[in-house]
Ligand SMILES: NC(=[NH2+])NCCC[C@H](N)C(=O)O
């Protein structure tokens with residue numbers, strides 16, 4: 492039986508909005524573990540952040556917010572997920588904000604140095620400590636994974652920097668900061684925006700993204716704000732004009748079909764930002780469906 496570790500990462504320190512730490516609890520409550528067992532997985536639940544102390548008020552590095560808690564949390568996630576991978580278990584990490592991908596992606600690259608990363612998001616999250624305007628670290632994980640920062644705060648110096656620019660592809664972009672555009676261009680990173688999805692269709696965009704990152708195991712880091720706010724309203728940085736629900740689910744379905752996925756994240760679910768119960772249900776349902784599709788639900 493294939494092994495699956497559901498890794499709870501109720502972390503919110505990479506951005507200012509309370510409630511994104513409730514994401515894992517809500518996804519569990521929707522029945523995700525049972526649904527994945529029904530798909531044939533031997534499921535265990537990991538809580539690497541259980542012992543993490545409360546974030547300190549004055550945790551700052553210049554205008555960067557919460558570097559210590561982001562560093563500590565991502566290191567715990569890294570260690571947990573590496574252990575899961577080493578025992579042949581698939582880490583499905585439920586966020587929390589997107590800064591947690593510093594831990595999840597580093598763990599996979601440690602185990603599988605040839606792995607490629609699909610970053611599904613309205614945002615590129617590749618700001619450096621210099622380029623970030625907000626100072627929110629959920630907008631910066633890719634720059635840490637690639638080693639694009641010079642003066643890294645001590646708490647984040649553990650990050651191995653093993654991600655190569657030719658092993659990542661973006662899908663769903665539509666809100667990229669000017670500094671990020673420069674970085675993407677300079678490094679020649681394959682980035683498929685909503686324009687490309689309209690122009691070529693999701694199926695072809697996936698082929699192009701997979702072609703760009705080449706062979707090897709795959710990591711799927713899925714920020715639910717890639718999906719249009721009509722379907723996923725309860726998220727911290729919604730951007731209109733996103734993926735339809737079918738595009739959003741076809742992508743993980745197609746990746747499941749490749750049988751190359753070795754880990755995935757579902758992040759930025761924030762039930763507290765819903766203005767009514769329907770918004771909560773829609774958002775949680777979409778997040779859980781992304782995970783189930785990536786794990787083979789719709790392949791008969
Ligand atoms: N994971 C996310 N939702 N990131 C949003 C980032 C927004 C903006 N680019 C920033 O750096 O603050």
Ligand SMILES: [Mn+2]
Nearest residue numbers: 613614714716
């Ligand atoms: Mn995003």
Ligand SMILES: [Mn+2]
Nearest residue numbers: 589612616714
């Ligand atoms: Mn993101």
